[in-house]
Amino acid sequence: MENDKKKFDELDEYIKTIHATEHELIAVLHRAQHILSYLPREVQEFIADRLQIPVSKVYGVVTFYSFFTMEKKGKYVINVCLGTACFVRGADKIMKAFEDRLGIKNGETTPDGKFTLSSLRCVGACGLAPVVQVNGKTYGNATIETVEQILKEYEGE
Amino acid sequence: MEKVHIKINDIPLEVEEGTSILQAARSINIYIPTLCYLSLHIVHEHKINASCRVCVVEIKGRRNLAPSCSTKCTEGMEIYTNTQRVIRARRTVIELLLSDHPTECAMCEKNLKCQLQKIAAKMNIREIPYVGEVSKPNEYIKSEALKRDKAKCILCGNCVEVCSKVQDCNVLTFSHRGFKTFVGPAFDVNLDESKCVACGQCVNVCPTGALSQTSCINEVWEAIHDKTKHVVVQVAPAVRVALGEEFGYSLGTAVTGKMVTALRTLGFEKVFDTNFGADLTIMEESNELIERLKEGKNLPLITSCCPGWISFIESEYPEYLSLPSTCKSPHEMFGAMVKSYYAEKMGIEKKDILVVSIMPCLAKKKEIRRPQLANDGYPNVDYVLTTRELANMIKEIGIDFDALENGRFDNPLGESSGAADIFGVSGGVLEAALRNAMLTTEGKCKNVDFMDVRGYEGLKEADIKLNGMDLKVAAVNGLKNARKVMEQIREGKCQYQAIEIMACPGGCINGGGQPFHQRKMSKTIIGKRMEGLYMQDMSKKNRISQQNPYIQKLYQEYLEKPGSEKAHKYLHTSFSKRITIIK
Structure with a gap:
């Protein structure tokens, strides 16, 4: 909770520095998700209050864009690229391997809160297809074997 | 105010600049069906949503059909309201809406007062050629005064318009996107838990049975x-x-x-x-x-x-x-x-x-x-x-x-x-x-x-x-x-x-x-x-x-x-x- 307060303060500071109005809603949501990793109701109400707009408007925007999430994410977010280039080089099999190994589906989080599995569309590194990203770190030329290596790297931590 | 000269179904007509095609047609008793069209002019100047596309017409020289409710008449415009292309498009719109709408009309609160039902009757819709998924389950969500049914919502936005622009209560909003879009309060709570004051203006402007009263x-x-x-x-x-x-x-x-x-x-x-x-x-x-x-x-x-x-x-x-x-x-x-x-x-x-x-x-x-x-x-x-x-x-x-x-x-x-x-x-x-x-x-x-x-x-x-x-x-x-x-x-x-x-x-x-x-x-x-x-x-x-x-x-x-x-x-x-x- 103490930690949360710090995060809210950081968000508040950001809103103040850019003198955010309702036109900056998306930028503020972006920053909020960066700081808190997700956008629960309290955060949306906080933003609505600070920007002086109805919370229904904030909620409408949050649910419209698939980038924004109201679900708490795991410590490590595994993103499997399902863009065309990665897909033709077997990204679906990589995704399946992660799903089987973690026991969760694409979009879900493991019960221990460690991993969230999700997908994205093209990171612009098609030469390395198929590509997997974990918290922004990129792994290229992924195979079923590297799935195991990637998970090992983070499971120990 | 400048006047512009137009023709609707070959009938020449002079209207004030800024008049919509729909208004012009109505002034000479030409019927164009509407579904989402909302007239709030005694309350405030509002933006026409043009979300349903039932009122489309053909305009000479234009590639696409135009919604008559939000298209303004311009000098020399030649408009056709009942060509085969127009009628076909209108039917398609109604058929598509009905393909994702419950057909329990006989039990609906708005039975005989529903705009969608009326238009379907007028357009002689007898079957729906589209088969597929249904976006929302048909269920009533009751609050103390209002009853909602998401499945009956055609997403016209009339309720959102009155709730935000006329009443400034901002309770109803569009949320999610595409096939999953629906209208309701933030976080999908019950209306009783929101700031809804139950004025019921949304019920008055809903063309279907998506919004109605809790009856006793x-x-x-x-x-x-x-x-x-x-x-x-x-x-x-x-x-x-x-x-x-x-x-x-x-x-x-x-x-x-x-x-x-x-x-x-x-x-x-x-x-x-x-x-x-x-x-x-x-x-x-x-x-x-x-x-x-x-x-x-x-x-x-x-x-x-x-x-x-x-x-x-x-x-x-x-x-x-x-x-x-x-x-x-x-x-x-x-x-x-x-x-x-x-x-x-x-x-x-x-x-x-x-x-x-x-x-x-x-x-x-x-x-x-x-x-x-x-x-x-x-x-x-x-x-x-x-x-x-x-x-x-x-x-x-x-x-x-x-x-x-x-x-x-x-x-x-x-x-x-x-x-x-x-x-x-x-x-x-x-x-x-x-x-x-x-x-x-x-x-x-x-x-x-x-x-x-x-x-x-x-x-x-x-x-x-x-x-x-x-x-x-x-x-x-x-x-x-x-x-x-x-x-x-x-x-x-x-x-x-x-x-x-x-x-x-x-x-x-x-x-x-x-x-x-x-x-x-x-x-x-x-x-x-x-x-x-x-x-x-x-x-x-x-x-x-x-x-x-x-x-x-x-x-x-x-x-x-x-x-x-x-x-x-x-x-x-x-x-x-x-x-x-x-x-």
């Missing part, structure tokens, strides 16, 4: 047939000038007499008039106004008859709860008198009396649950039925409304002054209070017509001289305008001593429980109902509340005088901050 018709039938209960009914002023619309009468016709007979036929033991409660409200409220003016405290006095407005101030401006009059709304005062004065007079036990109110309003359904609106352990009012529900009950038992004799309200609670009739229009409560306050303080009220506070405008001001004092008063309708006035108060810039606020644009005559106006908040509908009530007022012998002999009798026999201890117990209430889950 069955409970009222049970009560009527329960031999151990003495069930009395009271009718709000705005109901009598709108009920006729459900039975083919022209707009604004007062059907008071037939309505009274119909209520008796339904089986109510006594048919009383909320107008009596309105006269009583005026006695108390004008007394309160005079007191507050004397003391110079808690000004401006704001009226408290409208439960939508009360919900609004309780959640949005709780720091100003000393401003609304402490008077209960007329039907609650009435209920309190039925279960005390009337009960004692008639020798009936309070527990055996049930009070049913016929109201033009949805917020009243929510209001009767307020714990503050009860006396001696019994709620002042037990059930609220809307004008539409009353019409449904009359139809249900096969009453030939047109053939009914004109009946009269029962006494002692059925007599009223003309001042009570105008409670149903914006400005009416204020006018009634001024008449009474003038007669009380000056001993006479020569001119009872306060024309400055009449009409549809959202904010009407008047300068009044009352007993040597110069007063500035205002009548406000629509919650967006109410917010503006409250902001003035907050900034210390408010110059009024008395303000009347009604949540619905135009007042109760345009309430959320009235017969559907087909998404046209226009002068022809609201204005006619308004005229109807002023005519009722004009026709009365007594036009000031204290001139009502039964009111005088009530004070002599029971309440002593306005503001007495007993009056406070039964006729006044309190307000408290409303905490909602969604801020």
Whole structure:
């Protein structure tokens, strides 16, 4: 909770520095998700209050864009690229391997809160297809074997 | 204004610049069907959504079909409203909408009043060529006053428009996207947990059965047939000038007499008039106004008859709860008198009396649950039925409304002054209070017509001289305008001593429980109902509340005088901050 307060303060500071109005809603949501990793109701109400707009408007925007999430994410977010280039080089099999190994589906989080599995569309590194990203770190030329290596790297931590 | 020359179906026509194709076509009686088209021009200039594409037309030289509701006429435009291409496109739109819409029309609240159903009938839709997934399950989500069914929503956005732009309540919103899009409160909570004030304006503009009222018709039938209960009914002023619309009468016709007979036929033991409660409200409220003016405290006095407005101030401006009059709304005062004065007079036990109110309003359904609106352990009012529900009950038992004799309200609670009739229009409560306050303080009220506070405008001001004092008063309708006035108060810039606020644009005559106006908040509908009530007022012998002999009798026999201890117990209430889950 103490930690949360710090995060809210950081968000508040950001809103103040850019003198955010309702036109900056998306930028503020972006920053909020960066700081808190997700956008629960309290955060949306906080933003609505600070920007002086109805919370229904904030909620409408949050649910419209698939980038924004109201679900708490795991410590490590595994993103499997399902863009065309990665897909033709077997990204679906990589995704399946992660799903089987973690026991969760694409979009879900493991019960221990460690991993969230999700997908994205093209990171612009098609030469390395198929590509997997974990918290922004990129792994290229992924195979079923590297799935195991990637998970090992983070499971120990 | 510049004129432009166009042709519709080869008929040459001159229209003002800025006229939409739809308006131009209607002016020469060319029918273009609409589904999402919403006309709010008496309320505010609004953006046309053009979300349904039912009204498309073909324009010579243009590649795509254009929505006629939002496309403006330009010089030389040649428009065709019924080509094969147009008809095909319209049919496709309707078929696609129906492919993701429940087809349980016979059981739907809006059966025979649904715009989608009407258009499907007109376009001869007999089968739906599209098979596929259905986006939302067909289920009713009930709140205290409103019922929603997401599956029936065609995403036209009319409700979102009135909730945000007209009422500034911002409860309803579009959420999610694509096939999963739906309309509802933030975080998909129940309306009762949101800041919804239950004004019901969204219900009035919904073209389908996605939004409707929470009905209590069955409970009222049970009560009527329960031999151990003495069930009395009271009718709000705005109901009598709108009920006729459900039975083919022209707009604004007062059907008071037939309505009274119909209520008796339904089986109510006594048919009383909320107008009596309105006269009583005026006695108390004008007394309160005079007191507050004397003391110079808690000004401006704001009226408290409208439960939508009360919900609004309780959640949005709780720091100003000393401003609304402490008077209960007329039907609650009435209920309190039925279960005390009337009960004692008639020798009936309070527990055996049930009070049913016929109201033009949805917020009243929510209001009767307020714990503050009860006396001696019994709620002042037990059930609220809307004008539409009353019409449904009359139809249900096969009453030939047109053939009914004109009946009269029962006494002692059925007599009223003309001042009570105008409670149903914006400005009416204020006018009634001024008449009474003038007669009380000056001993006479020569001119009872306060024309400055009449009409549809959202904010009407008047300068009044009352007993040597110069007063500035205002009548406000629509919650967006109410917010503006409250902001003035907050900034210390408010110059009024008395303000009347009604949540619905135009007042109760345009309430959320009235017969559907087909998404046209226009002068022809609201204005006619308004005229109807002023005519009722004009026709009365007594036009000031204290001139009502039964009111005088009530004070002599029971309440002593306005503001007495007993009056406070039964006729006044309190307000408290409303905490909602969604801020």
